[in-house]
Amino acid sequence: MRLGDAPWTAVRDALASGAPVAAILPLGAVEAHGPHLPLITDVVISDGMAARTAAMLEGQGVRAFVLPALAYAPAGYASEFAGTISIGAAAGRAVLIDIARSLKEQGFACLAFANSHFDPENVAMLREAAAEVAALGLPVAFPDFTRRALAATLTEEFQSGACHAGQFETSLVLADRPELVDAAGGKVLADNPSSLVTAFAQGATTFAEAGGPDAYFGSPSNASAAEGARSYDIMAAALAETILACLR
Ligand SMILES: [Zn+2]
Numbered sequence: 001m002r003l004g005d006a007p008w009t010a011v012r013d014a015l016a017s018g019a020p021v022a023a024i025l026p027l028g029a030v031e032a033h034g035p036h037l038p039l040i041t042d043v044v045i046s047d048g049m050a051a052r053t054a055a056m057l058e059g060q061g062v063r064a065f066v067l068p069a070l071a072y073a074p075a076g077y078a079s080e081f082a083g084t085i086s087i088g089a090a091a092g093r094a095v096l097i098d099i100a101r102s103l104k105e106q107g108f109a110c111l112a113f114a115n116s117h118f119d120p121e122n123v124a125m126l127r128e129a130a131a132e133v134a135a136l137g138l139p140v141a142f143p144d145f146t147r148r149a150l151a152a153t154l155t156e157e158f159q160s161g162a163c164h165a166g167q168f169e170t171s172l173v174l175a176d177r178p179e180l181v182d183a184a185g186g187k188v189l190a191d192n193p194s195s196l197v198t199a200f201a202q203g204a205t206t207f208a209e210a211g212g213p214d215a216y217f218g219s220p221s222n223a224s225a226a227e228g229a230r231s232y233d234i235m236a237a238a239l240a241e242t243i244l245a246c247l248r
Helices: 008-016 041-059 089-106 120-136 156-160 167-176 183-187 196-201 225-247
Strands: 021-027 063-066 110-115
Touching: 008 063, 021 041, 021 089, 021 225, 041 063, 041 110, 041 167, 041 225, 089 110, 089 120, 110 120, 110 225, 156 167, 167 225
Parallel strands: 021 063, 021 110
Antiparallel strands: none
16 A cells, blocks of 8 residues: 555554554655656656565555655766756665654554665665664665675676666566656667676766766667566565565
8 A cells, every 4th residue: 555645544543453564665766767768767666666565465464555755865876967866875864764763653663665776875875774774673674686696586687787777677667657668769779788887896986987878778679568577576576575574
C-alpha cells in the first residue's frame, strides 16, 4: 500500500494491529539520463522496486507501506547537464535521519531504502545514514546493489559498469512508464561501452570526463520491457528478503 495515498487512519490501524509494519522509501535523483530517458529515471525505478516489494511482502502476510519517493540526492557527476539537481550529502543524510525519527516514533518496525541511484557519493551517504538510523534504534533494510554479491544477480550490462541510461535502466523505465521513454530515439543511440566504475576509480568527476558526453553509458538500443520486468523482480526479491531479515 502507498502511504501517501492512504488516509492517516489506515496507517494508524496497521500500526495498532500488533504485527510489525515496514516502511519502504524509494530513493532516486533528478539527474540527466541520456537524451531518451526522463530526469526522474531513478525515481521511477526505485518506486517500481518498492511497489513490487510491498506486494511480495503483503503476499506473505507482512505489512509494508511505500513512502512517497525522495527525488533529490547528490548527483554531482551529472551536474553539467541541464535539469540535473544535485544536493549535498549532508542535506540528504539529514532528511533521511529525520524521516527515520518520525517513523520510529510512530512505531514502524523497519525502514527500507529502495535505491537505484548509484552515484558513489549517494551510495556512501546512504551507507552512513543507514548506520545512523540503526543506531537510533530503527532497523534498516538496505540491499546495496553496488556490492559484488548483489550486483552479480543483475544484468551483464549492470555488472560491466557501462551502465547509466543504457539497456538496464531503459528496460526498467520501459516496463513501468513507457510513456516517459523516447523509444525511437533510444533505438538509434550508438552503444557507449565506457565503464563508469572504471572512470570513477580513475578520478573522473563528471559523466563527460567519464566518456559520456550525452549522459548515457551502455546500450539503450537493446532495451526491452521484458528485461526490465525481470530486473524489477530480482531487485524486489532482494529488498523483500532484506526487510524480512530486518523484521525477524
Ligand atoms: Zn539511473
